[in-house]
Amino acid sequence: MNPVDIISKYYPVGSDAYHILVTHSRSVTEKAVNLARLHPEMELDIPFIEEAAMLHDIGIFLCNAPEIACYGTTEYICHGYLGADLMRKEGFPRHALVCERHTGTGITLEMIEDRHLPLPHREMMPVSLEEQLICFADKFYSKTKLDKEKPVEKVKQSLAKYGEDTVIRFDNWCKLFLGE
Numbered sequence: 422m423n424p425v426d427i428i429s430k431y432y433p434v435g436s437d438a439y440h441i442l443v444t445h446s447r448s449v450t451e452k453a454v455n456l457a458r459l460h461p462e463m464e465l466d467i468p469f470i471e472e473a474a475m476l477h478d479i480g481i482f483l484c485n486a487p488e489i490a491c492y493g494t495t496e497y498i499c500h501g502y503l504g505a506d507l508m509r510k511e512g513f514p515r516h517a518l519v520c521e522r523h524t525g526t527g528i529t530l531e532m533i534e535d536r537h538l539p540l541p542h543r544e545m546m547p548v549s550l551e552e553q554l555i556c557f558a559d560k561f562y563s564k565t566k567l568d569k570e571k572p573v574e575k576v577k578q579s580l581a582k583y584g585e586d587t588v589i590r591f592d593n594w595c596k597l598f599l600g601e
C-alpha cells in the first residue's frame with residue numbers, strides 16, 4: 422500500500438490541504454519510525470507505522486478548519502473517527518484504529534459522555550504499542566507551524582486543557598518511548 426496514493430484520492434495534489442497534511446504526516450512518520458528503531462525490544466511493526474502515521478489525519482478534509490484549508494462541515498474533533506471510517510472503506514481496518522485513537526492522548530468513552538463530544542459513544546484510546554507511538558509522535562507537530570517540532574514542555578502545556586489524565590498519559594509515554 423502507498424499511503425500517498427490514498428491521500429491523493431481525497432486531497433487534490435498541490436492543494437493547500439494536501440501540502441499541510443502530507444508535510445505534517447511526514448514529520449509524524451519520521452519521528453514515530455525513529456523512536457521505533459530506538460526500541461527493538463518492543464518489536465514494533467515499522468512498515469505498518471510508516472503507513473498508518475502517514476494516514477492518521479486523513480479525515481481532516483471532512484472538518485471545518487479553514488486555518489488548515491479544510492472546508493468540511495463537521496467539528497475538528499471528528500477528524501479521527503471520520504478518517505477511520507474512510508480507512509475501513511478503503512479496506513484497512515488496522516490503520517483505521519490509528520486514525521480513530523490518535524486525538525489528544527486518546528479519548529475515553531467517559532470523556533465523550535461527560536463533555537458531550539460530537540463523537541460515537543465508544544472508547545477511542547490507543548491500545549497497541551503502534552497506536553500509542555503514533556499518537557505520541559503526533560503531539561510534537563502542529564498543522565499550523567509545519568516546520569517546527571514542539572519541545573516536550575510545550576506539548577504538555579497544550580495538553581493541559583484536556584485535563585490532568587491526558588498530561589499523565591503523555592508523561593508515561595515520555596518515560597516509555599524517550600526514557601525521560
Ligand SMILES: [Fe+2]
Nearest residue numbers: 449477478559
Ligand atoms: Fe496529526
